[in-house]
Amino acid sequence: MKYRTILLFGAPGAGKGTQGKIIGNIPNFFHCACGDVFRSMKPDSIIGKIFLEYSSRGELVPDETTVEMWQQSIRNSTQAGRFHPETDTLILDGIPRNMHQAEMLKDTLDVKAIFFLSCPNLKKLVYRIQRRALRENRLDDANMDVIQHRLKTYVKETKPLLSFYGKELVHPIDATQSPAKVLCDILRRTTKL
Numbered sequence: 001m002k003y004r005t006i007l008l009f010g011a012p013g014a015g016k017g018t019q020g021k022i023i024g025n026i027p028n029f030f031h032c033a034c035g036d037v038f039r040s041m042k043p044d045s046i047i048g049k050i051f052l053e054y055s056s057r058g059e060l061v062p063d064e065t066t067v068e069m070w071q072q073s074i075r076n077s078t079q080a081g082r083f084h085p086e087t088d089t090l091i092l093d094g095i096p097r098n099m100h101q102a103e104m105l106k107d108t109l110d111v112k113a114i115f116f117l118s119c120p121n122l123k124k125l126v127y128r129i130q131r132r133a134l135r136e137n138r139l140d141d142a143n144m145d146v147i148q149h150r151l152k153t154y155v156k157e158t159k160p161l162l163s164f165y166g167k168e169l170v171h172p173i174d175a176t177q178s179p180a181k182v183l184c185d186i187l188r189r190t191t192k193l
């Protein structure tokens with residue numbers, strides 16, 4: 001069975017995690033952020049070490065490791081009764097993150113909509129990422145070179161995904177607005193799906 005899915009899409013710092021966490025608290029939605037799954041791994045486990053190696057350089061973790069880990073995490077959430085695939089909509093954030101991952105997940109995800117949190121103001125993104133670094137103690141947010149590299153990786157590898165799914169699924173959302181307004185825009189469209 002394919003999972004009914006909404007993708008939260010956008011550059012690092014666009015606010016995917018902030019929105020995903022809130023929406024995930026609404027009944028019949030289940031939020032899964034791939035970065036959170038990586039960060040929940042023990043730093044001395046095999047995946048934990050691979051994650052630190054790549055994320056501290058601002059690079060994507062290799063696709064096989066990522067997709068396998070993500071699938072395991074979804075299976076665990078289903079078995080634990082947190083995610084009910086029959087009735088819940090999956091709110092995905094941070095995966096798929098390139099064309100290859102989208103291909104790998106083609107038979108797993110039934111993508112109903114992509115909310116593209118658009119923030120063309122680079123300074124704003126960098127400011128948000130640096131603020132988060134202080135709050136969440138994230139290695140990959142800590143220095144400017146890594147942040148720049150992450151933003152470049154997004155443009156080169158992740159943004160082309162928008163055309164993979166096709167523009168009829170893509171809902172642009174102005175992510176420079178306050179979190180409450182962004183949430184309103186997302187929910188207004190979600191209830192029409």
Ligand SMILES: Nc1ncnc2c1ncn2[C@@H]1O[C@H](COP(=O)(O)OP(=O)(O)O)[C@@H](O)[C@H]1O
Nearest residue numbers: 012013034035054055059060061066094095097
């Ligand atoms: N789908 C993915 N594929 C590969 N690497 C990923 C994926 N999701 C997360 N990561 C790794 O975790 C890091 C942090 O991701 P995330 O928490 O989504 O933050 P951000 O949105 O700020 O990039 C990424 O820079 C990358 O190294």
